[in-house]
Amino acid sequence: MTRPDLWVDQPGHVGPARALAVRAARAAGLPQATVDRVALAATELASNLVRHAGGGSLVAHHGPAGMELLSLDLGPGIARISESMRDGFSTAGTLGAGLGTVRRAADEFDLFSLPDAGTVVLARWRTAERLGPVVGAVGLPAPGEEVSGDAWTVVRGAGLLTVLVCDGLGHGPAAAAASRRAVALAREHPDADPLTLLGALRTGLVGTRGAAVAVAQVHHGTGRLRFVGMGNVSARLYADRTSSGRRLVSRPGIVGAGQARPPVADTVHPWGQESLLVLATDGASERWSLDDWPGLTDHDPTTVAAWVLWHANRRRDDVCVLALAGARW
Ligand SMILES: [Mn+2]
Known part of the structure; x- marks a missing residue:
């Protein structure tokens, strides 16, 4: 057993973060093509934590509706979320580029951010039906x-x-x-x-x-x-x-x-x-x-x-x- 989370605040952490995500994706029984998408998303999320958030945690686990990656930081927040979703868009102080890549790689994507309080990014690969609550x-x-x-x-x-x-x-x-x-x-x-x-x-x-x-x-x-x-x-x-x-x-x-x-x-x-x-x-x-x-x-x-x-x-x-x-x- 290993922890589901990894602290990421320097470029050398991106590889281990990707490995953590790949292990969780395989443990969830996802096919190889999906595991590759999880790896891509983990790389982008970890890189964003290093470049734009001043560090944060990447969590990879099996949630109630599927395998999930969560990026958690206490950084400045994303001021302009819709723009930050466009490929190539990045400004200092935002989580920035790469989120469009994560959104396309995942089955489901969510993001919540508040100025000076931080950002949570969720990427999910479904393994379970959603019924009712x-x-x-x-x-x-x-x-x-x-x-x-x-x-x-x-x-x-x-x-x-x-x-x-x-x-x-x-x-x-x-x-x-x-x-x-x-x-x-x-x-x-x-x-x-x-x-x-x-x-x-x-x-x-x-x-x-x-x-x-x-x-x-x-x-x-x-x-x-x-x-x-x-x-x-x-x-x-x-x-x-x-x-x-x-x-x-x-x-x-x-x-x-x-x-x-x-x-x-x-x-x-x-x-x-x-x-x-x-x-x-x-x-x-x-x-x-x-x-x-x-x-x-x-x-x-x-x-x-x-x-x-x-x-x-x-x-x-x-x-x-x-x-x-x-x-x-
Ligand atoms: Mn307790």
């Missing part, structure tokens, strides 16, 4: 670790979709083992309601380090989201784009540790095409607000998750952010 998720291991103890999964049942974010206690391989078990159990129970799934996790994680877990579930067509959480995974629900978020409350405790009192019920919330749910492990600070980033919620849920992760990351623990969006996306 869509999900973006990004996770990074703690500094110095190769694997993350945080994990996410998306499970489709009959007429419903369940998302899980899980933080294995501590970090490193033992934390990763706990969260891997949680993900496997969620996949074995695609039709379980959140409370039933949490019960299965409380039993199934005994013998591991234990974990903090949040589970949300949308039943297609009902206009409702069900939520249950135990331990320190934060959840914020935005009923629509104009509403301020509300925090969904988790019960304190460690899933798998046994002694804590479990939640007695899940909670039910309105859910519509314009709704957004953001789940984040405690590797992310809770001191962020979508209001500080106007326009972000118009973007792909993966871009939303990556932006929140990048700007809220405490950079001392594993971190994972998942964004679940209503069907409008």
